[in-house]
Amino acid sequence: MPSRTPDADADADAGPAWTPPAGKPPLSTRMMRATWRGLPARRHEVGWEPGLVVPAADGSPLLTDHYFPRAQGDFPTLLVRSPYGRGLPWSPQYGLLFAEQGFHVVLQSCRGTGGSGGVFDLWRNEAADGQATVSWLRTRPWFDGTLGTVGPSYLGYVQWALASDPPPELKAMVVQVGLHDPYALFHADGALRLENALAVGAGMHYQHQGMAPFLRATLRLRRRLRDVTTALPLRGAYVSALGSELPWLDEVMTHPDAKAAYWRGASLAESAERSRVPTALITGWHDALADQTFEQYDRLRRAGCETALLVGPWTHTSALQRGWPEVFTESLAWLRAHLYADPSGLRPTAVRVHIGGENTWRDLHDWPPAAAATSWYPLPGGHLTQQAPVDSAPVTAFRYDPADPTPSLGGQLLSGTAGPRDNGTLEARDDVLTFTGPPLTEPMDILGPVAARLSVSTDTGHADVFTRLCDVDPQGRSVNVCDGLGRLRTTGPAPARVTVSMSATAHHFAAGHRIRWQISGGAHPRYARHxxxxxxPLDATTFAPVRITVHTDSALMLPRG
Structure with missing residues (x-):
């Protein structure tokens, strides 16, 4: 390990030399290594300083645990700020595993969580409290002036908050299945992402209290999910599942307009647009925050910032479970390259993606790669063709009844129900249209953003349209690849035209498989029913069924890899 000499000013402020305490972490990585194969070998024994008090920007005490290598020499520091507590899984996966590899790890509970003082206020305090923590680090005798950040989900948001005005010590970031725009987590084109909102409510309210309360809350939410999501009115119904009113959850659910004053300052997109901090981004194709990761990669790349992207076959949660060996190895390589000047673990290309349908990895120089866009058009009888239509005639129609909403199945969610699923039962419903192409005579790779250009008319003027790409194998099994939802606001009998983003994919359609385009009027409770x-949707107590007609000039747009 290279040794560092702190700046003279830092030496002057540091006070007496630091003597490592004798405490050992209450957990070991033995269980982690038994769970996952392929983790890097341990380099150091780990020591532990629990319950340190760091003053927040307003003076509130932020409880902080310090993990460190039991070895001589200087080591860089990783800052991990979390609203989910400092126990499982954060202690072993971040405190212990990274300290074993030669890093001081500062694991801190955000304001108002995990025993820290003050009141938790979703997103508003993280920039100031991150800066206050770095100021505290400068007074530590073991801090050598080299800082990195790492963490998933909201732990990614606090990284972007710090990067909005990066301290000079910040040399690298690793944002795993990370958040930068709270609005987009809770809403899609004005439609409430209901299931995500409930999952965030349970996680924020209970996880920092410990795994047992969190697991009980998660099970209670699962048992009561149907009652909560079908309640009339929907507003406030979550209390029976989450156990209490959460004012911040009420606020995010009742502000569907991204331009509302409530959301001002919430998005940290601009942190990437002007960042110079080398940043690695990690997500999964079925991560609820995948689109946010792709957006930040694009911003970093356009800003000329050094960046890398890893996309695996994961959901938001499985990236930190079965995907952890790849996620940890990628994170460690990036941090060692930029905090230790050791690039030996970096891969040769900026992008690595998992190819669905063939279960392989592919290295790319950029994302999305250059691809020829192809359009597929719906035909009567449920057929899908690449031949463009000559007019905008109706193809077929279906009736969406909010009293019996089209159910959601898999896809990009925070919960364990995310991911690819057999869509057979869903596609058998009368309110789900499917358009299917002929068996492919040769393989086809789709790499990049997928979208639907919809030409749709309704009889009420109000509707949502959920659109999904599926891979149908020779036995007829239909599995979702990617999807999206758009909101229609039509006036008069003429069809409305709307383009719906369906996220992105890297998927291999094998010869003999068929491409399927699925269209429905919603996906409940993933999205609150229209x-x-x-x-x-929060206040409605009466419903109006909607007749939705799809026209021939609709198109499914696929990027051929």
Whole structure:
């Protein structure tokens, strides 16, 4: 390990030399190594300083645990700020594993969580409290002036908050299945991402209290999910599942307009647009925050910032479970390259993606790669063709009834129900249209953003349209690849035209497989059901069924890899 000499000013402020305490972490990585194969070998024994008090920007005490290598010499520091507590899984996966590899790890509970003082306020305090923590680090005798950050989900948001005005010590970031725009976590084109909102409510309210309360809350939410999501009105119904009113959850659910004053300052997209901090981004194709990761990669790349992207076959949670060996190895390589000047673990290309349908990895120089866009058009009888239509005639119609909403199945969610699923039962419903191409005579790779250009008319003027790409194998099994939802606001009998982003994919359609385009009027409770009246889904107590007609000039747009 290379040794560092702190700046003279840092030496002057540091006080007496630091003597490592004798405490050992209450957990070991033995269980981690038994769970996952392929983790890097341990380099150091680990020591532990629990319950340190760091003053927040407003003076509130932020409880902080310090993990460190039991070895001589200087080591860089990783800052991990979390609203989910400092126990499982954060202690072993971040405190212990990274300290074993030669890093001081500062694991801190955000304001108002995990025993820290003050009141938790979703997103508003993280930039100031991150800066306050770095100021505290400068007074530590073991801090050598080299800082990195790492962490998933909201732990990614606090990294972007610090990067909005990066301290000079910040040399690298690793954002794993990370958040930068809270609005986009809770809403899609004005439609409430209901299941995500409930999952965030349970996680934020209970996880920092410990794994047992969190697991009980998660099971209670699962048992009561149907009752909560079908309640009339929907507003406030979550209390029976989450156990108490959460004012911040009420606020995020009741502000569907991204331009509302409530959301001002919430998005940290601009942190990437002007960043010079080398940043590695990690996500999964079925991560609820995948699109946010792709957006930040694009911003970093356009800003000329050094960046890398890893996309695996994961959901938001499985990236930190079965995907952890790849995620940890990627994270460690990036941090060693930029905090230790050791690039030996970096891969040769900026991008690595998992190819669905053939279960392989592919290295790319950029994302999305250059691809020829192809359009597929719906035909009567449920067929899908690449031949462009000559007019905008109706193809077929279906009736969406909010009283019996089209159910959601898999896809990009925070919960364990995310991911690829057999869509057979869903596609058998009368309110789900499918358009299927002929068996492919040769393989086809789709790499990049997928979108649907919809030409749709309704009889009420109000509707949502959920659109999904599926891979149908020779036995007829239909599995979802990617999807998206758009909100229709039509006036008069003429069809409305809307383009719906369906996220992105890297998928291999094998010869003999068929491409399927699925269209419906919603996916409940992933998205709150549209009442069909234009009224807020939170307050609606009456429903109006909607007849939705799809026209021939609709198109499924696929990037051929």
């Amino acid at each position: 009442p069909g009246t234009g009224e807020s």
